[in-house]
Every structure is written in C-alpha cells, then in structure tokens.
Amino acid sequence: MEQIHKTLRDAKGMRWLVLILVSFTMLCAYYLTDAMAPLQERCQTSLSWSATDYGFFTSGYGWFNVFLLMLVFSGMILDKLGVRFTGVLSIIIMIAGAFVKYWAISGHVDGTFEMHLGSYQLLAPTAKSAVVAGLGFAIFGVGCEMFGITANKAVVRWFRGKEMALAIGLNTSTGRIGTALAMFTPVPLVNMTGHLSAPVILSLLLLCIGFLIFLLFGVLDKKLDKEEAAAGISSDDEFKFRDIIDIAKNKAFWYITALCVLFYSAVFPFIKFATNLIVQKFGISDTFAGYIPALLPFSALLLTPLFGSMYDRRGRGASIMVLGSLLLVFVHLLFSIPSLNNLYIAVGLVMVLGVAFSMVPSAMWPSVAKIIPENKLGTAYAMVFWVQNWGIMGVPLLIGNVLDKYCISGHVQKMVDGKMIEVTQYNYTIPMLIFACFGGVAILFAFLLKHEDAKKGYGLERPNINK
Numbered sequence: 001m002e003q004i005h006k007t008l009r010d011a012k013g014m015r016w017l018v019l020i021l022v023s024f025t026m027l028c029a030y031y032l033t034d035a036m037a038p039l040q041e042r043c044q045t046s047l048s049w050s051a052t053d054y055g056f057f058t059s060g061y062g063w064f065n066v067f068l069l070m071l072v073f074s075g076m077i078l079d080k081l082g083v084r085f086t087g088v089l090s091i092i093i094m095i096a097g098a099f100v101k102y103w104a105i106s107g108h109v110d111g112t113f114e115m116h117l118g119s120y121q122l123l124a125p126t127a128k129s130a131v132v133a134g135l136g137f138a139i140f141g142v143g144c145e146m147f148g149i150t151a152n153k154a155v156v157r158w159f160r161g162k163e164m165a166l167a168i169g170l171n172t173s174t175g176r177i178g179t180a181l182a183m184f185t186p187v188p189l190v191n192m193t194g195h196l197s198a199p200v201i202l203s204l205l206l207l208c209i210g211f212l213i214f215l216l217f218g219v220l221d222k223k224l225d226k227e228e229a230a231a232g233i234s235s236d237d238e239f240k241f242r243d244i245i246d247i248a249k250n251k252a253f254w255y256i257t258a259l260c261v262l263f264y265s266a267v268f269p270f271i272k273f274a275t276n277l278i279v280q281k282f283g284i285s286d287t288f289a290g291y292i293p294a295l296l297p298f299s300a301l302l303l304t305p306l307f308g309s310m311y312d313r314r315g316r317g318a319s320i321m322v323l324g325s326l327l328l329v330f331v332h333l334l335f336s337i338p339s340l341n342n343l344y345i346a347v348g349l350v351m352v353l354g355v356a357f358s359m360v361p362s363a364m365w366p367s368v369a370k371i372i373p374e375n376k377l378g379t380a381y382a383m384v385f386w387v388q389n390w391g392i393m394g395v396p397l398l399i400g401n402v403l404d405k406y407c408i409s410g411h412v413q414k415m416v417d418g419k420m421i422e423v424t425q426y427n428y429t430i431p432m433l434i435f436a437c438f439g440g441v442a443i444l445f446a447f448l449l450k451h452e453d454a455k456k457g458y459g460l461e462r463p464n465i466n467k
C-alpha cells in the first residue's frame with residue numbers, strides 16, 4: 001500500500017491529539033494564575049491584606065521573569081534543549097511555586113515585612129503572607145511562562161503549514177477555560193472547605209495530572225523527531241546568542257511586542273481586580289460577582305479559535321489586532337463612567353471585552369511565527385513574554401497603590417466567620433481610565449504593525465493555510 005502519511009504531524013488525528021495533550025496543562029496553569037482573583041476581599045478579611053498587599057502579591061508573577069531574566073533563559077533552554085525537556089521542567093517549577101503559595105496563605109505566615117536600603121524604604125510594611133505568597137507566585141510564574149512558550153513552539157512545530165492559528169487559538173482557549181474556572185470556583189470552594197487555600201490545593205492536584213499528560217505528549221514528539229530524522233528533515237533548533245540580536249533588529253517584532261505588553265496590561269491585571277470592581281461598582285456579593293468576569297474568558301474561549309480559523313483561511317491578522325485594540329478601549333472607557341452601574345451593562349461590556357480578548361491573541365501569536373523563523377521562535381516568544389511580564393508585574397502594583405491612595409470611597413462592616421470586620425470600599429474610575437490609556441497606545445502600535453507589514457510583506461494580512 002502506498003504510504004500516505006510522511007510523518008506523524010501529517011496525520012490529522014495525531015496533530016489534534018498532541019494539541020489536547022499540550023493544552024491540558026495550559027488549563028491547569030491558567031487556573032492557578034487567576035485562582036486568587038475572586039478572593040481579593042477574602043484576603044483582606046482573612047489575611048488582613050490591603051489593596052496594596054493584594055497588588056504586591058499579584059505582581060509576584062513577574063518578579064523572577066523580569067528581574068532575573070528567567071523568561072529569556074527559558075527561551076534559550078527551549079531553543080537549546082527542546083520542547084519535551086522544557087515542558088517537564090516548567091511543570092515541576094509550577095508545582096514548586098504553587099506549594100509555596102499554598103504555604104503562605106494557609107495560616108503559616110504572620111506579621112508584616114518591610115525593606116530598607118540605608119535610610120531609603122524599598123518596601124513599605126507589607127503583610128508577610130503577601131510577600132511569601134508573592135515569592136511562590138514568582139516561582140510559579142517562571143514555570144507558567146516557560147510552559148507558555150513551550151506550548152506555542154510545540155503547536156507551531158506540529159501545525160505549521162496546516163491549521164496553525166486555529167491550533168494556537170485552541171491551545172490559548174483551553175487556558176481560558178482554566179481562567180474561567182478560576183473566576184467562579186474559588187469562592188464556593190473556600191465556602192465549602194472553610195480554607196482560603198483550597199483552590200491552590202486543587203491547582204496542585206491538577207498540575208500533577210498535567211505533568212503525567214505532558215509525558216504522553218513527550219512520547220509522540222520523540223517519535224516525530226525520529227521520523228523527521230529518518231526522512232532527512234532537520235530541525236535547526238540550536239540556540240545562538242546571535243538570535244537575540246537578529247530578532248531585536250526586526251521592527252515588526254518590536255511593534256508586536258509593544259502591542260502585546262499594552263494590550264495584556266489592560267486585560268490580565270483587569271481580571272485580577274474585576275471581581276472586586278463588580279462588587280464595589282455594581283453592589284453584588286463576591287460569591288456571584290466572579291461569574292461576571294468569568295464571562296470574559298468564556299467568550300474568549302469560544303471566539304479565539306473562531307478568529308484563529310478566520311485568520312488561517314482569510315488572513316487579515318494585522319487588521320484583527322487593530323479592531324481588537326479599539327474594542328478594548330471602548331469597554332474600559334465605559335467601565336470608567338460611574339453612572340453606568342447597571343448589571344446588564346457590566347455583562348455586555350465584559351462580553352465585548354471577551355471579543356477583543358479573542359481577536360488580538362488569535363492573530364498576535366501566529367503572527368510572531370510569520371515574522372520570525374521557526375528556529376528562533378522559542379527565543380522570540382520568550383522575548384515578547386518578557387516585555388509583557390513587565391506589564392503583568394507592574395500594573396497590579398500600580399492599580400493596588402492607586403486604589404489605596406486615591407480611590408477609597410468608604411468602609412463597611414461585614415460579618416466574616418462570626419466576627420464583624422471593616423472592609424474598605426473603592427471607586428474604580430481611575431483604574432479603569434488607566435486601563436483605557438494602555439489600550440489607546442496599543443491601537444497606535446497595531447497600526448504601526450499593519451503599516452510595517454504592508455512595507456515588508458510578512459504576510460500578516462494573508463491566510464496561513466498553504467493551499
């Protein structure tokens with residue numbers, strides 16, 4: 001019989017199986033990334049965290065990635081040692097980070113912490129539990145970002161010239177399922193168990209399952225390596241320092257990176273504060289308030305593959321990014337208007353934000369693969385993520401501080417575990433305007449990217465599927 005499939009990746013079923021295996025761990029990783037988001041007020045009442053403490057802890061995700069350049073090293077490891085090794089390493093790091101985070105928020109750490117350099121105060125008094133949880137989150141963040149670039153590279157390797165954007169979109173969508181679950185399961189879990197750390201324990205369990213599933217992917221990927229070697233297809237994966245310089249010389253790369261950090265700075269940190277925003281602005285209890293931000297990843301998880309598939313078949317990647325950025329600004333501006341406090345408006349806006357949050361990622365990540373050659377792709381994704389992590393780290397810090405300095409609107413007494421506790425109330429107008437400003441500048445870079453593509457012919461407006 002004539003041989004139909006040259007390698008495993010030419011077998012459609014195998015490609016999609018690989019996608020499922022890689023994506024499951026994305027779900028677990030994204031769940032833990034956002035699992036504390038609906039618990040902002042619970043952290044205030046159980047661990048005495050202020051908005052600044054919460055922002056500090058949330059910023060932890062990026063500390064090591066940004067300051068220790070862990071993301072850049074991750075990219076090098078990925079391009080040098082491949083997706084299998086890097087994937088396994090990243091999951092182990094995530095499990096270690098999750099464990100530290102669990103330790104910090106489960107009542108083992110008390111008191112406050114401050115840091116001085118001579119007479120200069122580096123860190124104002126901060127709840128020690130927020131500092132240790134932040135450290136755990138920082139370790140986890142290294143693994144999570146390392147896994148993100150590994151998953152992108154693995155998907156590109158298996159899907160290039162086929163349904164690449166759709167596959168990247170579906171992989172991201174699976175991550176969004178994790179984010180959606182993180183929006184509405186933590187509060188019921190905490191209520192059921194009486195432990196603030198219950199969602200983190202669940203994440204640890206999920207990550208261990210993800211580890212085993214990723215090993216299965218490793219078996220298939222190794223087989224593909226062997227087949228490609230036998231067919232004389234070489235994967236020029238070796239990392240060279242020159243790669244960083246080559247990538248850094250590419251203008252379109254910087255436009256896409258700027259768009260990435262600005263766009264995501266207005267989305268990921270927004271998710272972290274969204275439950276509290278809904279509680280404060282729309283007067284809903286935190287048990288239900290998380291359901292509204294959950295609509296954001298929910299609509300994104302349905303629409304990201306749709307836009308990915310549109311991009312594969314019809315092209316228009318740069319235009320999709322422009323439109324997505326416009327929608328982002330529209331939503332944040334409307335959220336900032338104090339009189340628009342009707343719950344239906346909140347639901348509508350979050351869903352439109354979900355559309356924006358589908359459009360930009362579904363076009364952005366496959367577009368990086370059109371601008372940068374595959375052998376430098378791990379490093380390129382790592383560089384984009386590194387810049388993006390400045391935003392993921394800095395913006396929650398900024399918003400937490402702004403809330404405590406300029407946005408306190410009052411205090412209310414709430415009954416928590418049989419005790420009356422004072423809970424601070426916030427007005428979110430200024431934070432929402434800050435998010436809108438990020439979106440405004442993102443639009444500018446989306447246009448610059450479109451213009452550069454028209455000049456250099458990267459094909460961002462052309463379909464991805466080779467006919």
Ligand SMILES: C[C@H](NC(=O)[C@@H](N)CCCCN)C(=O)O
Pocket residue numbers: 029030033034145148172175179264268361365385388
């Ligand atoms: C694919 C992309 N991932 C990222 O941007 C990661 N750097 C951050 C992941 C944070 C997880 N909530 C995406 O999710 O669109």
